[in-house]
Amino acid sequence: MGDKVYTLAILLAILFLASQVISYINEARFKRKHGCKPETRIPQLERIIGYDIYKIQAEVSRSRKSLETTKWRYDTYGSTWSAVVAGRRFINTIETENIKTVLSVNFKEYGLGARQIAWGPLLGAGIFTTDGAQWEHSRSLVRPNFTKSQVADLNTFETHIQKLITKIPTDGSTVDLQTLFFQLTLDSATQFLFGESVSSLSSTEGSAQEQFGTMFDLAQNRLARRSRLAKLVWLFKDKDFDVACEVVHEFVDNIINKALEKADPVDAEKSIDGTGEPERYVFLTEMLKATRDPKQLRDELLNVLLAGRDTTASLLSHTFHVLARRPDIWNKLKAEIDELQGQKPDYDTLRDLKYLKYLLNESPALRLYPVVPANGRFALNDTVLPLGGGPNGLSPVFVPKGTLVAYSTYVMHRRKDVYGADAEEFRPERWAPEEGLRPGWAYLPFNGGPRICVGQQFALTEAAYTIVRMVQQFAGMENRDPTQWVEGLALTLSSGNGVKVAMVPR
Numbered sequence: 001m002g003d004k005v006y007t008l009a010i011l012l013a014i015l016f017l018a019s020q021v022i023s024y025i026n027e028a029r030f031k032r033k034h035g036c037k038p039e040t041r042i043p044q045l046e047r048i049i050g051y052d053i054y055k056i057q058a059e060v061s062r063s064r065k066s067l068e069t070t071k072w073r074y075d076t077y078g079s080t081w082s083a084v085v086a087g088r089r090f091i092n093t094i095e096t097e098n099i100k101t102v103l104s105v106n107f108k109e110y111g112l113g114a115r116q117i118a119w120g121p122l123l124g125a126g127i128f129t130t131d132g133a134q135w136e137h138s139r140s141l142v143r144p145n146f147t148k149s150q151v152a153d154l155n156t157f158e159t160h161i162q163k164l165i166t167k168i169p170t171d172g173s174t175v176d177l178q179t180l181f182f183q184l185t186l187d188s189a190t191q192f193l194f195g196e197s198v199s200s201l202s203s204t205e206g207s208a209q210e211q212f213g214t215m216f217d218l219a220q221n222r223l224a225r226r227s228r229l230a231k232l233v234w235l236f237k238d239k240d241f242d243v244a245c246e247v248v249h250e251f252v253d254n255i256i257n258k259a260l261e262k263a264d265p266v267d268a269e270k271s272i273d274g275t276g277e278p279e280r281y282v283f284l285t286e287m288l289k290a291t292r293d294p295k296q297l298r299d300e301l302l303n304v305l306l307a308g309r310d311t312t313a314s315l316l317s318h319t320f321h322v323l324a325r326r327p328d329i330w331n332k333l334k335a336e337i338d339e340l341q342g343q344k345p346d347y348d349t350l351r352d353l354k355y356l357k358y359l360l361n362e363s364p365a366l367r368l369y370p371v372v373p374a375n376g377r378f379a380l381n382d383t384v385l386p387l388g389g390g391p392n393g394l395s396p397v398f399v400p401k402g403t404l405v406a407y408s409t410y411v412m413h414r415r416k417d418v419y420g421a422d423a424e425e426f427r428p429e430r431w432a433p434e435e436g437l438r439p440g441w442a443y444l445p446f447n448g449g450p451r452i453c454v455g456q457q458f459a460l461t462e463a464a465y466t467i468v469r470m471v472q473q474f475a476g477m478e479n480r481d482p483t484q485w486v487e488g489l490a491l492t493l494s495s496g497n498g499v500k501v502a503m504v505p506r
């Protein structure tokens with residue numbers, strides 16, 4: 001008996017070794033074929049668990065210095081380097097050719113990894129959580145809802161902005177605009193998606209709408225931690241998260257059930273043109289033309305809500321964060337907006353406001369402090385990145401299956417070789433055509449390739465319209481926060497200290 005076990009163990013060991021040798025030979029052949037050379041590996045105590053870097057990351061996240069630390073690593077180790085963190089192999093890069101390869105050229109070689117496991121309990125299987133054919137289907141359902149006529153419904157924004165304005169004190173007392181912008185974008189996004197706004201800017205305490213807002217925030221705030229736990233997430237029970245998901249689902253399901261009961265949804269496109277019934281465009285109503293599956297409807301609605309709400313709030317908050325500190329920029333913007341003589345702008349007028357366009361391109365939320373400052377994709381097979389290998393970083397790099405190729409838009413958007421010596425300065429004029437700045441893949445606030453943000457025009461229109469209406473309402477603003485910008489990094493990046501200002505009435 002003992003002999004048999006012994007022989008079996010030896011056989012297994014031989015098989016294991018043989019498979020290791022074969023995969024080593026295959027890997028070496030693959031690397032040779034593609035001319036791969038080793039990338040820089042950052043110094044680590046060991047590269048099996050990578051606990052040292054994991055610990056540093058946890059510390060810098062607590063001290064709100066994650067982004068600064070990432071920048072330091074790129075400054076120290078170059079534009080492509082690898083590390084092992086919490087048992088996961090990362091290749092980090094800010095090479096535009098590498099990012100283009102991952103997001104576009106070799107799009108099919110990469111996926112989102114365990115995002116669906118981590119986010120699924122809240123978001124189900126929708127555009128933001130799925131890969132492959134399932135994602136393609138989601139994208140084909142969601143994308144048609146973002147044409148010009150649909151995002152140009154400025155009357156909807158106007159109603160919510162007026163509520164926001166009533167919340168801003170006119171007696172010189174301090175207000176945190178960031179809190180108000182998060183309410184504004186929740187209200188406008190729910191109006192656009194569900195056809196009824198949760199009206200957080202005016203809702204009464206204890207209402208179902210208020211509860212939905214609170215529970216959606218709670219559930220969403222847990223997603224970043226759940227992502228870090230990845231496949232081990234089921235080991236950590238989180239009762240609050242489970243309850244929040246239930247409340248959110250019930251709220252949305254009620255709205256969907258009511259919509260499903262209406263046999264013949266209104267054609268919203270006609271109504272925007274003024275040729276149909278005077279109802280506003282509603283995402284849910286449009287989706288009903290393509291599917292009547294309640295679970296899919298809920299998943300897509302929540303996916304788009306999550307993708308669109310905090311992001312647009314951050315764009316507004318960060319833009320006002322800088323306006324409060326730069327009266328020179330406020331005055332230039334005001335001069336441009338005053339040419340409208342107090343008239344509400346329409347979609348085309350907004351697009352003609354050049355300085356506002358440069359200001360938004362340069363908004364900290366899009367360039368220096370991008371809303372999504374880091375992102376990544378998992379290799380589905382052994383594959384190759386075109387740059388980062390060898391001592392000069394100009395050779396291809398081997399990417400083993402399962403590796404997370406991570407890229408930092410925060411660092412990339414500060415590259416001096418792209419943006420010039422003043423890359424770290426806030427200067428809207430750099431976007432004027434005569435300056436010739438064409439960053440291409442080095443400017444990715446909305447991502448690129450087939451998964452590029454579907455809500456880009458929606459966000460830019462809502463932000464531009466809100467800024468115009470605020471500048472028309474107020475003569476100026478005073479900064480009431482003497483501190484420097486502080487990192488507020490969860491699923492998206494916001495200002496850790498909010499945007500504390502006093503608005504000066506006209």
Ligand code: HEM
Pocket residue numbers: 127128139142303304307308309311312315365371372375444445446447450451452453454455456458459
């Ligand atoms: C300033 C505002 C916004 C920024 C900076 C932004 C940025 C991004 C980024 C970086 C991604 C890629 C995420 C990833 O790799 O997983 C993305 C995807 C997405 N965004 Fe946005 N976004 C904004 C506003 C919006 C709005 C307003 C909506 C909808 C109302 C929206 C809907 C989506 C959707 C559905 C996706 C997933 C696309 C897909 O995977 O096919 N976004 N966005």
